[in-house]
Amino acid sequence: MFCAISGVTPTEPVISPAGHLFEKSLVTKALKETGQCPVTKQPLSVEDLVAVQTSGAIKPRVASAASIPGMLSQFHDEWDALMLETHTLRTDLHASRQELSHALYQHDAACRVIARVVKERDEARSALASARGAAAQSAPASGKRGADVMEPEDEDTKRAKGGLPAETVEAMVAKSKLLSKQRKTRVISETLATVEEIAAFGDKPTSTPCHPTKCKGILAIVVNPEDTNVLATAGADGSVAVFDVGKGKRSSQIAAHKKRAKALAWAGDALLTGSADASIKIWRDGTCVGTVAGTHVGEVSAISTHPIKSHAATFGADGAWGFVDIALAETVSVARDDDAAAGGGFSCGSFHPDGLILAAGGNDATVRLWDVKTQKRVAEVAGHVGAVNSLCFSENGYYLATSASDGAKVWDLRKLKEVCSFASVDDTHNAVAFDASGYFLCIGSGTQLAVRSVKQDWAVVKQWETPKAIASVAFGDDAKSVYAGCVDHNLRLCE
16 A cells, blocks of 8 residues: 555555545645645545554565675666766756857847847938928928918928938037036035935925816926026916915916926926927917927927927827927927837937937837937837836936836936836826936825935935825925925925
């Protein structure tokens, strides 16, 4: 009789109600782990086992082990079997290494071919865009409006112009070099808030009406970098409000668009707005001084001002980003991404602090990095689940913070790797923002607002709960205040 588990004669046999024989020690361990009979899979406990009485006879010794010569012969046979097995394992290992080396070589060759094909594709797209732009510029004049007015272009050639003007590229390169040089000798403001000062902020955010009550959300908050006492907010009802920080109240309100306004940026004393009506408007002192239309087909989801201040990038739900001359109120170039368009277009975007690279977050959970001068995609990072609804570069340009419904992530752009991630509170991560020094990161998730310290391994410095879900966040001057736009008409202030 043999054990149903080990297949050998049990030394302490027990029998189950189903009639199966087991070694007691083996079946006891199995029951502690599963609580079921190892054979029938029916519920079984140790108390259900019945011990089988056996005689204490000693097992006979194998004949070959009854003498020293026999034991030596048995050991010799086992040694030969072990050496044969070792030789087989070495042979298999060598073959596996050869197969792995061949597979790695094939993978490397495939990656090279793919990279070459992608490069050729991008060059072809750029050439096609240049050709379309040249064709559009040389199109015959319309008879209705005179020789100075061009005939309307179709949707495929609208604003599909070639590269950037040479003087603009030279200005961007010079500005990038200047900023890089200044950053090496940068001195942190003596008035920058410390970790202890932020931790001492009030425990409850204050609410200030900023938009009409019909507004169902403040979708963007932008502090004027040249006058930090002024900030602007964009609402879901299409209105734009200018807030006086010193007085703690709204100073003016603009009925900027008829549809929701999500894109907002300062360019000196000019305020740029973008909306779901596909238009981009330029405002000065509450007056619209220019409108840019035709750049995007669909919502303008983000606007970012270049460090040279004379130009800005616009990002659209059509999977394109445009380069706008603010003084002329004209789009000078448009780069389109078929992959992003197929995935739902861009939902956010921003220039790198040096201005030669920009990032565009897509509704397909991918963040794409572009070379502004050549308007070519140079890299991408992916890891989110759901649309990337907010992104922000750190001041030194090393880190990129992104957020989506699954949480917030921080990427090291030097390695294009994820540095850390923060889980979503209720699958509604909506906003991230670095302060101007790059020392602090603010994250809005659901109704939770948190400030984290970059120098302390992204540890939480202060955390608040807001009455409504958060849609946008921003730091005040020297990180001495934190602003949150929620899904109502009130602006929240933490200080």
